Amino acid sequence: MEKHFLLFSLEKRLSSKLLVVCLLSGLFLFTNQTKVQAQCPAAGSTFWFGTSSNAANYDSSQPLGSFDNPLTSWNAASGSVLAALRDCTDPVVVNFRECAYTSDTDGGNVTWVQLSNFNDNVDNVTINGNGAILSSTANAAKWLVIANQDNWTINDLTLTGYNGTNGAALAVYASTNVTLNNVEFNGNPTNTAMHIDAADNFTLDYGPASVVLNNCVFANNPPTPTFSVVPNSGALFIENLSTFTVDVDINNTAFSCNGRQGYGGAIYSNNDENGSSATINLDIIGCTFENNLAFGTAGEGGGLYATGDTHFITIDETTFSCNEAQATTGTGSGGGAIRIWDGPIVNITNSIFYGNFGANSSSDGGAIAYSAAGGTGPFSIDNCSFINNTAVNGGAIWTDETITLTNTFESGNTPQDYVGVTTSGAGNTTGDPGITACSACPGLPAVGCEASGSELALTCDYFCSTEGTPSTGDADLTLDMSNFIVPSCSDPLGYTYTF
Helix, strand or coil: CHHHHHHHHHHHHHHHHHHHHHHHHHHHHHHHHHHHCCCCCCCCCEEEECCHHHHHHCCCCCCCCECCECECCCCCCCCCHHHHHHHCCCCEEEEECCCEEECCHHHCCCCCCCCCCCCCCCCCEEEEEEEEEEECCCCCCCCEEEECCCCEEEEEEEEECCCCCCCCCEEEECCCCEEEEEEEEECCCCCCCEEEECECCCCCCECCEEEEEECCEEECCCCCCCHHHCCCCCCEEEECCCCCEEEEEEECCEEECCEEEEECCCEEEECCCCCCCCEEEEEEECCEEECCEEEEEEEECCCEEEECCCEEEEEECCEEECCEECCCCCCCCECCCEEEECCCEEEEECCEEECCEECCCCCECCCEEEECCCCCCCEEEECCEEECCECCECCCEEECCCCEEECCEEECCECCCEECCCCECCCCCCCCCCCCCCCCCCCCCCCCCCCCCCCCEEECCCCCCCCCCCCCCCCCCCCCHHHCCCCCCCCCCCCEEEC
16 A cells, blocks of 8 residues: 555656646747747848838838838837837847938837836847937937847947936946947937946846947037036946946047036946946047046046946057046046046056146146045056146146056146156157147037938949940939938949938
């Protein structure tokens, strides 16, 4: 009897386990079906995005999401791009069909809405802007939040007019392998245009973050010439509110005419909120910082302000010109181009500092100011040029800590080159780049499509002819621009196009 009882018990346990496995399998299948159904358009995981204002040019008989019948809403609960991103099987590719989008319903609703379950497994996404300009007039609206999601690439678009919190246009929280190529943030009026953090403000989840910016532009954030009404603006805010690592690589990117009340007119990088395990790695390679302003009584670091331990900053082949810090209080307040405070480890090479300015009556460091209340990391500068920088103390550099300075070139810094540091100029190769004046700020993006109502000029190396010597001259050509897509040409055709 005992043996039979044990066998019966074993059979019951096996049956229970099999039942659990079956239930879990069914749940798994149901979950996967939910992921690939619902709001994924008929065109599949690669689809097009248009606007309802251009619906007359579309063909509703074609599959929804196709080029001829694109989605026309960014944020609706159904039939939108965000819903499709959530429900399509990855990888997902979004292609922008039109040249201009707005926050209005007929312009595509290009503002962020937190759809239900959007943060669940929305990975491996590519967004191809194809040169589109996205503009917003909505209150407290941003374009996109990437939170706890990995492997996103955003290409070729412009964001203007956004004013969301924690990233006026774009926020990246606890997400890895996020890459922006040829993205322009221009004329976003309030808050920092882009925000990167290892903490997710929506779900309060934490994790590492890694972002790469290639050939991007941050300009006129905010657009107003007097910055008194936009205290939290500027171009890029990097912070680490977790115990994880934030990696940011910025390559060949321009920061021009950005302003922030307080720290970092263009970039504010803050690793001063958590314990020693929180890390920020910031690499700035081949970039330009021009006409950026840190204003107000605490306006320090016109181009870059960085603070906190385990904070590693590398700057190479970058030009800082005509940036300004207006701080009025505190030792070391200033740093027209760069202000380093309390701990970051900094290495600057092969870079140029021209015409940067500490504006107040006691400013320190026209180009660079460096001081600390606690621990400091190694700070080295090699093969850099400092030309026509101005402050009350240290026209080029002011520091009360240790900077290793080698192979530098100095010219025209006022009232002196350095305070707190000495250098040997032997071996410098950057020299005087010949900058003679500050450039004007770039213009704001045009509203709507620049090509609308204008002529398209095609210039070829030659005109084709079916017989005899190829002819030259102007061609009488009329083009319907309603469905114009910028061509991708290869040699030997050599087409160029201008609007």
